[in-house]
Amino acid sequence: MPHLFDPLAIGPVHAPNRIAIAPMCQYSSNDGCASDWHLQHIPMMAMSGAGLVILEATGVERAGRITHGCLGLYSDDNERALRRALEAAKAVALPGTLFGVQLAHAGRKASSQIPWKGGSWLRPDEDPWRTSAPVAEPFAEGWPVPVALDDAGVQRLIDSFAEAAGRAARIGFDVIELHMAHGYLMHEFLSPLVNRRSDKWGELSRFPLEVGRAVAAAIPKTMAWGARITGSDWIEGGITPVDAARFAGELRRAGAHFVDVSSGSVSPQARVQIGPGYQVPFAAEVKRANPDLVVSAVGLIVDAQQADGIVSSGQADQIAIGRGALDDPRWGWRAAEKLGVEITRPPQYARTAPKLWPGAALIRPA
Numbered sequence: 181m182p183h184l185f186d187p188l189a190i191g192p193v194h195a196p197n198r199i200a201i202a203p204m205c206q207y208s209s210n211d212g213c214a215s216d217w218h219l220q221h222i223p224m225m226a227m228s229g230a231g232l233v234i235l236e237a238t239g240v241e242r243a244g245r246i247t248h249g250c251l252g253l254y255s256d257d258n259e260r261a262l263r264r265a266l267e268a269a270k271a272v273a274l275p276g277t278l279f280g281v282q283l284a285h286a287g288r289k290a291s292s293q294i295p296w297k298g299g300s301w302l303r304p305d306e307d308p309w310r311t312s313a314p315v316a317e318p319f320a321e322g323w324p325v326p327v328a329l330d331d332a333g334v335q336r337l338i339d340s341f342a343e344a345a346g347r348a349a350r351i352g353f354d355v356i357e358l359h360m361a362h363g364y365l366m367h368e369f370l371s372p373l374v375n376r377r378s379d380k381w382g383e384l385s386r387f388p389l390e391v392g393r394a395v396a397a398a399i400p401k402t403m404a405w406g407a408r409i410t411g412s413d414w415i416e417g418g419i420t421p422v423d424a425a426r427f428a429g430e431l432r433r434a435g436a437h438f439v440d441v442s443s444g445s446v447s448p449q450a451r452v453q454i455g456p457g458y459q460v461p462f463a464a465e466v467k468r469a470n471p472d473l474v475v476s477a478v479g480l481i482v483d484a485q486q487a488d489g490i491v492s493s494g495q496a497d498q499i500a501i502g503r504g505a506l507d508d509p510r511w512g513w514r515a516a517e518k519l520g521v522e523i524t525r526p527p528q529y530a531r532t533a534p535k536l537w538p539g540a541a542l543i544r545p546a
């Protein structure tokens with residue numbers, strides 16, 4: 181009996197199944213505003229069969245974007261543009277689909293080129309901006325040296341996260357995911373490899389927890405919030421799965437409803453061991469230590485049986501699909517077919533259901 185299509189309560193909201201679309205930068209925004217690309221992309225993900233669609237890393241301030249093409253929620257124009265894209269997505273979404281946005285600040289990895297223009301730091305003729313971080317040390321050799329945030333700067337960013345969360349609530353999102361991973365600002369505070377401050381913000385989890393509390397206070401109780409966290413820095417002396425489980429507990433006590441366990445990217449020195457479901461053991465460790473917290477697993481989960489196995493065995497409550505959903509934007513429909521589960525399709529496309537398409541099973545490749 182598969183469990184991938186069981187409903188899931190995430191704090192106050194209910195996802196119709198255990199599949200999420202992982203946040204994926206599209207690098208297609210104009211000064212943080214969603215574009216026509218998003219009007220196509222987000223509705224496409226909304227019709228994937230996933231119960232929760234989490235939108236890409238979205239800068240809480242202009243300088244918090246990774247690239248000039250990143251989405252933002254720091255202006256009224258941003259809010260208007262994203263509202264339009266979300267409304268388009270809701271118009272085609274399968275019943276009950278939840279929408280989340282990943283609020284982020286890129287810290288010392290901001291001011292970067294979009295990947296297909298190099299992916300490195302912006303050069304002087306590419307309109308770079310000053311980056312900020314817990315310490316005035318660059319991400320890697322050659323990268324710009326960030327400004328070390330002072331107390332007022334940290335406080336201002338906590339307020340920016342809360343303000344962006346308020347905008348997300350007004351637009352109509354159900355879920356907020358705080359980006360605390362991948363070497364961006366909150367991860368820089370969390371990792372002992374980066375945060376060597378001697379003031380109160382040198383307490384590794386202090387800033388991310390304050391952000392969480394401020395965001396929780398800025399959104400209605402009908403919304404869920406949580407974070408993408410690091411299961412491992414993949415470097416000696418960095419964050420370990422045990423640290424991740426402990427931090428997830430701190431988030432839970434701060435009121436978070438879920439965590440999504442990723443890893444890596446705090447330093448180019450990380451030696452990530454990639455393979456099918458390579459981050460699932462981290463999610464499982466976090467789940468074991470925090471049975472009351474909704475835990476999502478991500479990373480090379482590509483196959484329906486594999487996804488169902490992770491959920492059915494209790495290693496995680498939910499799985500997130502990234503690249504697999506870009507490749508097959510009906511990933512959820514395919515998974516349902518493979519697991520013998522019926523899901524609702526939009527009435528306009530209802531005749532694509534195998535049972536209403538006699539002979540379909542015969543002409544489909546095995």
Ligand SMILES: Cc1cc2nc3c(=O)[nH]c(=O)nc-3n(C[C@H](O)[C@H](O)[C@H](O)COP(=O)(O)O)c2cc1C
Binds near residue numbers: 202282479480
């Ligand atoms: C195009 C692309 C953009 C991404 N952007 C983000 C992002 O905005 N925030 C984030 O936390 N992870 C981001 N990721 C990582 C994915 O969310 C996911 O964790 C990763 O791709 C592993 O899952 P997968 O093997 O199913 O793709 C991105 C990945 C891809 C492929």
